[in-house]
Amino acid sequence: MGPIIEVQDIHFRYDKRTQDYNLSGISFTVNKGEWVSIIGHNGSGKSTLSRLLVGLLTPDLGMIKVNGIELNEETKWEIRTIIGMVFQNPDNQFLGTTVQDDVAFGLENLNIPYEEMKKRVDNVLELVSMTDFREHDPSLLSGGQKQRVAIASALALQSQVIVFDEAFVMLDPKSRTELLQTLRNLNKHYGLTVISITHDMNEASNSDRIIMLEKGKISFIGTPKEAFINYSELTPPLPERLRRVLLEKGRKVPNDYINEEELVQWLWKLN
Amino acid sequence: MVMEIKLKHVSADYRVGPMRSPLILNNVDLQIKTGSLTAVVGHTGSGKSSLLKTMNGLLMPKEGNVYIGPYEINQKINKKELKKIRQVVGMVFQFPESQLFAETVEKDICFGPLNFGVSLSEAKKIASEVIELVGLDQSILSKSPHALSGGQKRRVAIAGILAMKPDILVLDEPGAGLDPEGKKEIMNLILRQNEEFNITTILVTHDMEDLARYMKDVIVMDKGKIVYHDSVRKLFENPKLVSDWNLDFPEARKLQLKIEQEFQIRFPSIALTEEELANSLIEVGLI
Amino acid sequence: MNKLILGRYFHGTSILHHLDPRAKLLAGIYFIFMLFLADHFYSYLLLWGFTFYVMYLSGISFKIYFRGVKPLIWLILFTVTLQILFTSGGHIYFDWGIFTISQFGVINGLYIFSRFVMIILVSTVITLTTKPMELTDAIHYFLRPLAIFKIPVNEISIMLSISLRFIPNLMDETQKIMDAQKARGAEFGEGSIFQQMKALVPIFLPLFSSSLNRAEDLANAMEIRGYQSNKKRSSFRRLKWHWKDTFCLFTLLLLTASVMLIQYFT
Numbered sequence: 060m061g062p063i064i065e066v067q068d069i070h071f072r073y074d075k076r077t078q079d080y081n082l083s084g085i086s087f088t089v090n091k092g093e094w095v096s097i098i099g100h101n102g103s104g105k106s107t108l109s110r111l112l113v114g115l116l117t118p119d120l121g122m123i124k125v126n127g128i129e130l131n132e133e134t135k136w137e138i139r140t141i142i143g144m145v146f147q148n149p150d151n152q153f154l155g156t157t158v159q160d161d162v163a164f165g166l167e168n169l170n171i172p173y174e175e176m177k178k179r180v181d182n183v184l185e186l187v188s189m190t191d192f193r194e195h196d197p198s199l200l201s202g203g204q205k206q207r208v209a210i211a212s213a214l215a216l217q218s219q220v221i222v223f224d225e226a227f228v229m230l231d232p233k234s235r236t237e238l239l240q241t242l243r244n245l246n247k248h249y250g251l252t253v254i255s256i257t258h259d260m261n262e263a264s265n266s267d268r269i270i271m272l273e274k275g276k277i278s279f280i281g282t283p284k285e286a287f288i289n290y291s292e293l294t295p296p297l298p299e300r301l302r303r304v305l306l307e308k309g310r311k312v313p314n315d316y317i318n319e320e321e322l323v324q325w326l327w328k329l330n
Numbered sequence: 331m332v333m334e335i336k337l338k339h340v341s342a343d344y345r346v347g348p349m350r351s352p353l354i355l356n357n358v359d360l361q362i363k364t365g366s367l368t369a370v371v372g373h374t375g376s377g378k379s380s381l382l383k384t385m386n387g388l389l390m391p392k393e394g395n396v397y398i399g400p401y402e403i404n405q406k407i408n409k410k411e412l413k414k415i416r417q418v419v420g421m422v423f424q425f426p427e428s429q430l431f432a433e434t435v436e437k438d439i440c441f442g443p444l445n446f447g448v449s450l451s452e453a454k455k456i457a458s459e460v461i462e463l464v465g466l467d468q469s470i471l472s473k474s475p476h477a478l479s480g481g482q483k484r485r486v487a488i489a490g491i492l493a494m495k496p497d498i499l500v501l502d503e504p505g506a507g508l509d510p511e512g513k514k515e516i517m518n519l520i521l522r523q524n525e526e527f528n529i530t531t532i533l534v535t536h537d538m539e540d541l542a543r544y545m546k547d548v549i550v551m552d553k554g555k556i557v558y559h560d561s562v563r564k565l566f567e568n569p570k571l572v573s574d575w576n577l578d579f580p581e582a583r584k585l586q587l588k589i590e591q592e593f594q595i596r597f598p599s600i601a602l603t604e605e606e607l608a609n610s611l612i613e614v615g616l617i
Numbered sequence: 618m619n620k621l622i623l624g625r626y627f628h629g630t631s632i633l634h635h636l637d638p639r640a641k642l643l644a645g646i647y648f649i650f651m652l653f654l655a656d657h658f659y660s661y662l663l664l665w666g667f668t669f670y671v672m673y674l675s676g677i678s679f680k681i682y683f684r685g686v687k688p689l690i691w692l693i694l695f696t697v698t699l700q701i702l703f704t705s706g707g708h709i710y711f712d713w714g715i716f717t718i719s720q721f722g723v724i725n726g727l728y729i730f731s732r733f734v735m736i737i738l739v740s741t742v743i744t745l746t747t748k749p750m751e752l753t754d755a756i757h758y759f760l761r762p763l764a765i766f767k768i769p770v771n772e773i774s775i776m777l778s779i780s781l782r783f784i785p786n787l788m789d790e791t792q793k794i795m796d797a798q799k800a801r802g803a804e805f806g807e808g809s810i811f812q813q814m815k816a817l818v819p820i821f822l823p824l825f826s827s828s829l830n831r832a833e834d835l836a837n838a839m840e841i842r843g844y845q846s847n848k849k850r851s852s853f854r855r856l857k858w859h860w861k862d863t864f865c866l867f868t869l870l871l872l873t874a875s876v877m878l879i880q881y882f883t
Contacts, residue, residue, distance in 0.1 A: 156781065164844075229506070301608055327592075441801055441803075
């Protein structure tokens with residue numbers, strides 16, 4: 060049982076006339092059930108990488124394997140039932156006239172018979188808590204609800220991995236929190252592998268691993284803790300920021316990165 | 331220039347086809363002092379965006395009056411006055427980069443001033459000034475808006491409003507959709523305009539962190555009414571209000587509340603940022 | 618824009634609302650076809666009666682229907698007047714130079730007026746009682762066989778349904794952009810035709826580019842979800858034909874028979 064995603068030394072450039080690669084030497088693996096955050100400045104190649112993973116772009120060099128299958132023109136259709144994607148703009152990926160029509164769209168593409176479609180649509184709407192909204196048209200939904208429908212659409216195809224391309228950026232904080240909660244649930248209880256391209260350091264700090272891109276190359280792969288310790292330009296979550304402020308004030312604080320639990324535990328120890 | 335904003339008993343609704351919507355603003359009274367910096371918060375549908383639109387006549391009051399400095403907005407207003415008000419009240423909508431349309435950045439920035447009768451040469455001069463105000467290079471002026479990044483486009487859109495030399499700046503979620511760095515830059519830009527040029531500034535936000543970090547005064551809207559208009563700090567000191575109006579606390583305050591619960595203590599002052607939290611921990615002797 | 622009645626769905630529970638959209642579409646087209654075959658005063662009376670009956674069945678007030686005719690009334694009256702003034706035949710009532718008001722002309726004028734108005738009324742009945750999505754389902758059903766001729770039926774249907782789905786978005790965006798440009802001092806509806814058109818550029822260009830972006834995003838989303846043209850697709854939305862739909866078509870046959878009888882015996 061190998062990793063669910065294997066990226067082997069891929070190179071990609073948009074402008075085929077030059078030798079300037081937008082992405083070069085990208086290699087990493089993702090295991091089933093992991094939550095991986097991909098971070099980096101605008102222009103570092105994050106979006107490009109996400110599109111390569113789902114076959115919207117083809118690498119100039121190197122190979123991508125999904126569930127052991129090499130991604131190419133022939134296999135990409137099959138692979139798209141394993142790996143799905145949720146884009147940034149909640150409206151511009153909502154294809155159906157109602158919630159359930161949108162979820163069914165992918166199933167129609169696979170020519171799945173009606174009875175099976177109905178079952179899957181019901182199932183996935185339940186998973187993302189959108190059953191009550193099944194007949195709503197998108198103009199009645201919030202951004203967060205539309206993104207949940209997008210997740211349901213990928214789940215309907217029985218995707219095991221979903222790539223989120225800055226999918227929370229256009230949402231208000233409340234929608235964002237609800238959506239992250241839904242995702243965490245799917246990740247923990249249904250083993251959904253999550254690859255999330257994000258700017259949100261709070262979200263990244265809760266992932267299993269962080270991949271950092273800089274100018275088209277991987278500059279770091281490791282745990283969130285390692286990332287925040289080694290890269291001072293990353294804004295860590297509040298508990299760690301607090302520790303650093305206290306450190307500056309000359310107070311006795313742990314030498315190491317802490318999260319909220321560790322902060323509270325340490326406060327207990329002191330008192 | 332004295333540019334107070336006053337709303338007296340303003341109610342408004344929207345005409346949708348042959349029907350009228352329920353009141354989106356319900357008997358609103360408001361006074362905003364010249365040069366102040368005020369945030370507007372409230373749940374979706376509370377009337378925040380509509381409140382902003384009454385300030386430049388995009389939404390006419392059904393009842394009541396809106397006063398912008400010496401000008402009065404009501405159903406009887408004449409076109410010339412309305413146009414003058416639109417020059418005085420600079421309005422930046424959500425995702426303002428979607429309104430860019432001209433071939434070059436310079437032309438787009440000049441659109442506003444030209445509409446208000448400024449000569450082309452004068453408008454170009456202004457464009458060159460404001461492009462630096464928003465932190466962009468002069469070379470951007472000759473580029474097409476489409477060639478810019480999202481953050482740059484937003485700054486060009488804001489420049490287009492600043493070019494009208496408004497006395498009042500009204501912004502609807504100016505940081506929406508930007509990465510944390512971009513958001514910080516925009517917020518700092520707005521704060522600078524307010525401090526350096528005394529521009530009365532009103533901004534709608536959903537972000538409690540921004541509210542805690544940058545703003546002093548806040549208006550809370552609930553179901554078309556203004557339910558609170560006072561300091562940010564006092565609002566966060568009152569958990570009942572925060573929950574009644576469907577708001578949230580900034581992270582630092584949430585963590586502080588959690589620590590209060592865990593250790594059964596009460597902090598004498600609330601913390602809205604990590605610095606304040608550090609100080610309050612020291613204050614109670616936990617650290 | 619808001620005065621347009623034709624094309625809007627009006628929620629209701631009448632029997633017409635519950636008919637299969639295919640039946641309604643077929644009935645509507647057939648009825649219009651019949652309008653051009655009718656050639657007698659009593660036939661037209663019968664057709665008018667049928668039209669009013671169907672309008673009554675829809676449960677929507679007649680006021681609304683006639684509001685839908687209003688925008689086109691001048692065009693209709695103009696055409697009818699031309700017909701009356703320039704056609705001759707039968708008894709002449711009035712003759713002045715090139716103008717001739719004749720019995721034939723007047724009757725034909727009435728027929729043309731009837732056809733125009735009935736076409737509008739019947740089309741309005743269909744669009745008021747049928748959800749736009751149902752209409753595209755019906756159109757898709759009828760277009761499907763054309764796939765043999767390599768006509769991209771799937772694409773056409775998806776284009777129709779996606780366009781429908783984004784109409785509210787487009788209207789919102791238009792309003793937003795208008796507001797934003799008004800806030801920058803733009804004025805609409807002022808000045809010469811040329812000036813008014815020039816004023817629309819700051820609206821059209823942003824709409825155009827956002828639509829292009831949207832198209833690209835949608836194409837990506839469709840591809841990710843496995844859409845391939847020329848590949849067979851199943852359908853989640855299903856139209857169910859009931860006896861009342863057959864009955865609906867049957868009434869049209871009855872109507873045809875009646876009209877033919879009238880025209881045969883007179």
